[in-house]
Amino acid sequence: MHVKINFKSYICVGCDSCVLMCPVNAITLINFKVFFDCSKCIKCKFCEFVCPMGAIEIQD
Template sequence: IFPIINKLGMGIIGGSVDDMVKAISEGHKAGKGLYAMKALAGGHLIDQLEESLNFVRNIKGISSVAVGMVSSEELELNLKIFNDEEISQDLLTQKAKPNKRLFILSLCKGCGTCVKTCPNNALSLENGKAVVDYKLCILCGYCNPVCPEFAIRLI
């Protein structure tokens, strides 16, 4: 089972952090393996890296945590966190927000399907086109496949 879980609840559809923790507990009691997703809320919690990862790691029933990495420094940092090792300030300063962004192309016809699909209310319609609020977008990609015009890109 792959629950979306982070300390802010970003990306959780139809519930709260507490609801998801309860669901994780039920899955664990049923003997299921649980692989946590979006522990850093698509990069929004990068400035609270250790706290955010430890929040998810300490949820009873979580078997593993998916963490995206693109550099050997990020791998080294995450290994230190998951092995409860001391982390140098130099290594901490090398962490970075994800390089991906969500783009709405001019093909958008303003149907609003993506707006209704977004679990974080990061999309809205302005002047007949979808617009992204990057402060709310966690790069989950749920909006992409529902766009009938293929106007949404996660690059």
């Protein structure tokens, strides 16, 4: 499954809410920077819904 993630890193505050919500561990946080493993993503959009800054958009 090909997943396109629109991530606005310039507004991300590194809170790790998205990391904690991801059921497949497709998101990691290193030095307050978010990294996505698109090969693991199942498009549940939990990360998108939980991000307090609106920095994540999973595109259909």
